[in-house]
Structures are given as structure tokens and as C-alpha cells.
Amino acid sequence: MASLNFSDIQGFVLSSYATKMPCANYLLLKVTDVKACKAWLGSIIPQITTGTDRKNDFSLNIAFCATAFRSFGFTEADMISFSAAFQEGMITETRRQIMGDTGNNKPDNWTWGNDKRGVDILLLLFAIDETELKKKLTALEAGILESGGVEVVQSLPAGRQPDSKEHFGFLDGIGQPTIEGTGQKERQLTRTGHATELKAGEFVLGYENEMQKIDPLPAIAGAPEFGKNGTYLVFRQIEQHVHRFWNYVKETAITINAQAGVADQDKLAAKMVGRWKSGAPLAEYPDADPAPTGTNEENNFGFAANDQSGAKCPIGAHIRRTNPRDSLFDDPKMSTLTVRRHRIIRRGRSYGHRTEDVYTDDREERGLHFICINSNIERQFEFTQQTWVNNLNFAALDHETDPLVGQRDPNSMFSIQGCPARTRIHNLPDFVTIKGGAYFFMPGMAALLELVKER
Numbered sequence: 001m002a003s004l005n006f007s008d009i010q011g012f013v014l015s016s017y018a019t020k021m022p023c024a025n026y027l028l029l030k031v032t033d034v035k036a037c038k039a040w041l042g043s044i045i046p047q048i049t050t051g052t053d054r055k056n057d058f059s060l061n062i063a064f065c066a067t068a069f070r071s072f073g074f075t076e077a078d079m080i081s082f083s084a085a086f087q088e089g090m091i092t093e094t095r096r097q098i099m100g101d102t103g104n105n106k107p108d109n110w111t112w113g114n115d116k117r118g119v120d121i122l123l124l125l126f127a128i129d130e131t132e133l134k135k136k137l138t139a140l141e142a143g144i145l146e147s148g149g150v151e152v153v154q155s156l157p158a159g160r161q162p163d164s165k166e167h168f169g170f171l172d173g174i175g176q177p178t179i180e181g182t183g184q185k186e187r188q189l190t191r192t193g194h195a196t197e198l199k200a201g202e203f204v205l206g207y208e209n210e211m212q213k214i215d216p217l218p219a220i221a222g223a224p225e226f227g228k229n230g231t232y233l234v235f236r237q238i239e240q241h242v243h244r245f246w247n248y249v250k251e252t253a254i255t256i257n258a259q260a261g262v263a264d265q266d267k268l269a270a271k272m273v274g275r276w277k278s279g280a281p282l283a284e285y286p287d288a289d290p291a292p293t294g295t296n297e298e299n300n301f302g303f304a305a306n307d308q309s310g311a312k313c314p315i316g317a318h319i320r321r322t323n324p325r326d327s328l329f330d331d332p333k334m335s336t337l338t339v340r341r342h343r344i345i346r347r348g349r350s351y352g353h354r355t356e357d358v359y360t361d362d363r364e365e366r367g368l369h370f371i372c373i374n375s376n377i378e379r380q381f382e383f384t385q386q387t388w389v390n391n392l393n394f395a396a397l398d399h400e401t402d403p404l405v406g407q408r409d410p411n412s413m414f415s416i417q418g419c420p421a422r423t424r425i426h427n428l429p430d431f432v433t434i435k436g437g438a439y440f441f442m443p444g445m446a447a448l449l450e451l452v453k454e455r
């Protein structure tokens with residue numbers, strides 16, 4: 001087993017800080033003067049939280065777009081060692097097609113990360129409470145202003161809801177792989193009854209991955225191990241149309257059964273997610289939520305032996321598309337092995353106020369700052385998005401995409417497999433809209449020091 005260099009790895013790679021630090025803010029910055037920016041960076045680096053820091057009140061982490069590296073003097077010979085997706089950025093034609101960022105989701109409509117409002121650097125702030133967050137944010141913003149080298153393009157507040165539910169009302173953050181060599185496995189086992197422990201190289205560059213290989217290590221002139229202990233960070237600001245989701249669910253439940261009540265709506269919504277609002281998996285609890293007023297983080301289940309047909313958890317449900325577990329192919333072992341190569345660790349948080357009245361459009365924006373880390377953007381995040389979430393023929397389905405977050409086409413459908421017959425619902429509207437996004441690289445601590453050097 002690889003021995004990880006925790007003091008060189010940024011703390012965010014190893015932890016979401018969600019338990020101790022529920023309040024967060026993301027600062028998206030643009031480089032305006034390289035020399036001044038490097039001087040400012042030099043002052044920030046000592047504040048960055050590493051994998052050995054045991055912070056309880058505040059954590060700070062940092063990541064960079066390819067545009068930042070280029071402005072810092074990285075040559076194309078340096079850049080070529082990074083992932084192609086990272087080099088290109090999220091908004092090229094190729095990436096738009098892979099992501100499904102068309103129609104309402106097209107980058108021209110975004111509030112950041114597009115040609116009009118490009119970003120170079122991401123600062124991630126996490127704090128024990130809003131007071132601490134405000135204090136640290138104010139100090140950082142003052143330093144940014146003084147630096148004369150960077151400016152704030154967007155400041156994005158975020159937070160973990162006290163009940164850990166995302167805006168549609170479902171418990172979030174359950175299905176996560178753990179990183180070998182970190183001790184996360186034991187904690188995950190205790191919490192969810194299951195742990196998918198993956199090779200460190202899936203999430204930390206420079207170590208062996210699930211293919212017994214090491215993903216290409218970014219190397220720059222003078223620093224051949226620049227990428228070591230770094231990772232790629234994917235950021236997508238996803239607006240959630242809560243009223244649209246629940247009105248669609250209500251109307252559709254009534255179309256299926258004129259007598260449908262709240263319990264039927266909740267069941268239909270759960271079929272779309274693959275878990276009940278409490279988090280309980282449909283594969284284990286197909287008929288009713290076993291914890292209607294509590295939480296259930298059970299994660300010790302597969303679909304192959306228990307639910308190959310999708311009669312419990314529909315084949316196209318969000319959790320089954322994003323982690324098909326043992327049901328991708330006929331051979332469950334082969335399926336599990338393949339799926340292990342396409343996992344991401346989600347580190348996002350909700351933004352905006354929660355609405356109590358889920359049927360009324362209060363015209364407030366709310367959603368998920370979807371953030372994930374992976375060593376290989378193409379094989380992990382983009383694969384999940386393109387080949388599973390947005391694939392019209394995922395697992396032999398026909399003309400369906402992820403019912404929660406999939407790209408829609410005019411006949412968007414969702415099949416709920418069942419006995420004696422399946423139910424098919426139609427004309428799913430967009431329940432989410434992409435508002436911004438970018439690919440970042442989160443370097444190790446030694447690489448951060450390389451960045452401030454003159455090139």
C-alpha cells in the first residue's frame with residue numbers, strides 16, 4: 001500500500017470538513033498582474049490547510065485553472081503534461097458536447113467561467129460558523145484588493161444544511177469511495193455499513209491507481225514532480241428548480257394514479273433519485289421510507305443479485321447511473337471492477353436558502369455547488385457525466401437521461417421498471433441549470449511553492 005505524504009496534500013483532498021466546518025465560501029479570482037499575484041500567493045501559502053493540519057475553526061484551500069498556469073509562465077511543453085480537459089478548460093466545443101452544456105446550459109448563459117467572466121484561481125474557505133467565515137473572508141478580500149495582482153470575479157457563499165439534505169429534499173453525501181492509506185475506510189464502514197476503498201492514485205496524483213498504473217504526472221521545467229500529491233478539481237454551479245421538480249412529480253403521480261397523495265409523490269421522487277428522502281436505498285427498501293423523519297445512510301447493497309431488473313431501484317435512477325455498482329454488465333465482478341475506475345469524490349455544498357413551500361416559485365436562486373476531485377477528469381468525472389448521466393441508451397434504456405440532472409431532449413422519458421409492467425413518465429423538464437463551471441488543478445504544497453517562483 002502506498003504511503004501518502006499527507007503534509008504535501010491539501011486538506012480538501014482528504015476531507016470535506018463538513019462536520020466541523022459547515023459554513024463555506026468559494027472565491028473565484030482573475031489574475032490581473034502576474035508579479036503581484038505571485039507575491040500575494042506567497043503570502044497565502046502558509047495559510048493553506050494541509051492533510052496533517054487538524055483545524056477545527058477554519059480551513060483554506062486553493063486551486064488553479066490552466067489559464068493561471070499559462071499566465072505564470074508555463075510553456076506549452078509544461079502544459080502538455082496536464083490532462084487534456086484541464087488544458088482546454090470546460091467551455092470548448094468538445095467539452096460542451098461531452099458535458100451536455102447546450103441549450104439553457106450553454107456557457108454563454110453562465111455567470112462565471114465563460115468567455116465574458118473567466119476565472120483563474122479558486123479559493124475555498126471553510127469555517128465553523130458564519131462569524132468566523134465573515135472574519136476570514138473580509139481579511140482575504142482585503143489582501144486581494146491590496147495585492148494589485150488578483151481580483152474577485154465571483155464570491156459564492158455555500159453551506160451544509162443542518163440536516164445534510166440538498167434542495168430537492170434528499171440526504172446527500174452518502175455514496176463516496178474512500179482513499180486507500182487514509183484510514184477513511186473504517187469510518188465509512190461504521191457510518192454506512194460499506195466502504196469502496198480505492199487506490200490512492202484515483203484521487204491523488206503520483207500514486208498507483210485502480211489499473212495498477214500511475215496517472216500522467218504533470219511535470220514542468222525545473223519541477224518534474226510538479227503534479228505529485230495534487231488532484232484535479234471539477235466545479236459546476238448547478239441551479240436547482242425545486243418548484244419545477246416537485247410540481248412535475250405531483251402532476252405525474254396524479255397522472256399515474258388519480259388518488260395519488262404525498263406518499264406517492266415521495267415514492268416517485270425517490271424512484272428518480274434511487275434513495276428515499278432519508279437516504280435509505282430503494283434497493284433495500286423498495287416500498288416505503290424506513291426512516292421518514294430521520295436519516296439512513298446504508299450503502300451496503302448492489303443491484304445484480306437483488307434488483308437486476310430495476311423493479312426496486314430503477315435502472316436509470318440518479319444513484320444507479322452515477323454508480324452502477326455490480327449491475328453494469330451481466331458479470332457482477334467485472335462490473336464492480338470496471339465501475340471502480342470511474343468514481344469521483346464529491347465535495348460540493350448547497351447554496352441559497354431552502355424553500356419550505358416546494359411547489360411555489362419564490363424566484364430565489366438555489367442549488368448545488370457541485371465539486372468533485374479525481375486524478376483523471378476524462379476517465380472519472382467526464383465519463384460519469386457523458387457515458388452514464390447523459391447517455392440516452394445507458395444500460396439498454398431508450399431515449400432517457402438522468403432524471404435529476406440529465407440533459408433533456410424533446411421526448412425526455414424515465415422508465416420505472418416494475419411487475420407486471422413498467423411505468424414510463426414523459427416530458428421531464430430541466431430540473432437543473434448550469435450557471436458556471438471550470439476545471440481546476442489543486443497542487444500539493446511543494447508545487448505551490450514552485451508556482452510563486454519567477455519563470
Ligand code: HEM
Nearest residue numbers: 166170171172173174175176238319322323368384385405
Ligand atoms: C443539483 C445536482 C445534483 C443533485 C441534487 C444530486 C443529488 C444526489 C443525491 C440526493 C444522491 C444520493 C445520496 C448520496 O449517495 O450522496 C446523489 C448521489 C450521487 N451523485 Fe448526485 N446530485 C447532483 C449532481 C450530480 C452530478 C452532476 C454528478 C456527476 C456527474 C453526481 C454524482 C453522484 C454520485 C457519484 C452519487 C453517489 C452514487 C452512489 O454511490 O450510490 N451528482 N446525488
